[in-house]
Amino acid sequence: MPSNVTKKQRSIDWMFSCNNPTPIEFFRFIQPTRKARAIENYGKFLEQAIGLCEDPSKVSKLENVKKTSNCDSDWNIWLIEKRATSVVSKKARKRQLKKQEDDDEYDEDIERAVSSNESSPYSTSYVSSSESSNESYSDSSFLLRLLKKYCEKESTSLYDPAHSFIIDLSPSSKIKGQFNNGQWTELVKRRPGVVKNTYHYEIEPLVAHLFSQDMDLSQAREKWHELRNVAAPTYNDGFSYAKNDWDKIKRWVERVTGQFLDAFESPRNPLRNDCHEREWTGDYIIPLIQGALKLDGKFRVPWGEVSVLATLRRRNNDKDILAEQVERGHQVDILCNYEQYEIACALVCGGPYSYDLTKLASDEFNLPRIMKDMLDDLEMKFLYSGKNGMQLYIVGIQAYMTEVRIYLIEKREIYFFHHLKTFNLPLTYSTYKSLKCALRVAWNIRGLLNSLVQELNTVNAGDDGGFETPPTTPSVNKKTMQTPSKQPKRKRRIN
Incomplete structure (x- = not known):
């Protein structure tokens, strides 16, 4: 008592x-x-x-x-x-x-x-609790154990990326509750150093010319006409574009902004009416994303229903393709290739007024897995060349209505799925200035992929080390999960 x-x-x-x-x-x-x-x-x-x-x-x-x-x-x-x-x-x-x-x-x-009889992190006998916590956290086995236990829970969805050894670090992550605030904050901050580099300052003279002041639609069109007269900034070797590419950059910005100004000036604004996915993607998203990536001819950026070879290889890797039916690869709306490497992809969900939540959920499930397949494929190519592929990453883009989200996946202890940026595209002239952010982000994506290309070029650089068998891929035990079989939806009876 x-x-x-x-x-x-x-x-x-x-x-x-x-x-x-x-x-x-x-x-x-x-x-x-x-x-x-x-x-x-x-x-x-x-x-x-x-x-x-x-x-x-x-x-x-x-x-x-x-x-x-x-x-x-x-x-x-x-x-x-x-x-x-x-x-x-x-x-x-x-x-x-x-x-x-x-x-x-x-x-x-x-x-x-x-x-x-366990040691308590807050008892007097516990020494250096923060250091011990960091040691456990940084241990790769800790994250693997946590993912395994999380996947075994009945409350964990079969469609959670954790089943594919991917930890979702986006704002909508379901696994966030498995970490304390300090651990989650540290995980989110563990982005690759390359994302800290920005490149949009290179196009700032054009952005400032178009969006630096408040103006009506007619004045915005005048600024657009004057765009080709904007002088190039003093060039230095640190720029991500060639010295003679300034005119190409101006034409890219001109095309992107011109498409929206044409819509705003139209008596029947196509962005305020029945703008469907094909029109929205081809007329407004493609000029922005594909235009930036194809500017210097370094990347191939097909769009439409494009098959991802990395997912095709993964799906058929364990099959006897002479005896079994071959499965097709995932399809994306935009795919960026450098030589034989698939390095970025995009999924577009409907037009600016489409509320297809099922398609959105499907894209949110598939995008991390597709990006993981592409990263595994890159890593395999590096291993065959006797190179270390741990500095690689893949960029992913997801568009839903007017919102565009930018993601990056990298591999450390497991696969880290980072959310980098979100921006919105305008539907009326009142939100025209949102294109300022869109242009900057698209240019930064281009710079991010150019940094990846420098890493990819190391495959063919250096001295020939002779003939040797490549090591086994470390991804062999961290396979991408197969898509779960879907249950038929029950029809609700109306009394």
Whole structure:
């Protein structure tokens, strides 16, 4: 009994002294092993602390914490955090796992921490908690274990990219809840250094000429007519384009902006009426993306229904193609090729007014997998050439209505799917200035792919190392999942 009183008083005192008495801080303080009891104690001690507190400001703070707390979410974060920082002997872990399998009463708490003899990241015996956490986090096996457990959960969708060893770092990621805030922030920041480079300053004289001031439609058209008179900036060798390509750049900007100005000036603006996917893609998205990439003739950028050879190879890799039916590859709306390498792709979902959520979900599922197939294909080509392919990446573009999202996938411990940028295209002259961002992003994509080309060119550079067998691809155990079979949709009966 005295120990219970002491525990109660200690918890209430903690509520008073803690600067932010949230559920996760409470779990860190008491080191619980049972979810239901921990949440019950948190609510009970918080209520008692509010009743005993005589400081109005402290009472207000505790009541605000009570209103905003999310015990279930904080418990999940606590489990991940404890699992990442705990040091447990193999025997203790086996005993606890067996106990969890036999204990149906606490099925909801199947992921709870092991017994109290574990090291606590917040106890006095714990040394350098942040360093230990970073070591566990940076360990490739930690991310692999986390992905495996996440994929085994019944609540995880069969269409989650985690099944293909891809960790989605986009704002809409479903796996985000498996990490604490510090881990997730660090993951998002782990972008390749090449994305920190920007190139849009090279076309800034043209952008400033077109969008530097407020003007009506007729004035915008006058600026457009004067575009070819804009002088080239002082050239230096650090530019991503050749010295004699300035006129080509002006014609690209002229075409992109001219298409939209033509629509805005039309008595029947095609962007305000029945603009379907083919027209939207061909007249407005292709000039922007393809125009920037094809400017110096370095890239081939076919568009339409283009098959991705990388996915074709992956789908048929395990088949006896002399005896089995060959499957076709995924198709994309835009594919960027450099020599024999597929390095960027785009999926377009309908026109600017299409609300096809099923097609959007399909594109969101397929795009990371297609990009992974392309990256695996690049890596294989590098391995056959005896080169290290760990600095490679693939750029992906997804267009839905007026929104265009830019992604990048790279491979480290696993595959990291980064969201780089989102911009919108205009439908009326009132949003004409949004083209400023679109032009800059398209030019930055071109610079990003040019940086990749420099890496690809190392395959044919250097001395011949003689004849040797290429090493086994490290991607062999991180295969892209097959598309799950779809269940027929049930028709709803209308009474």
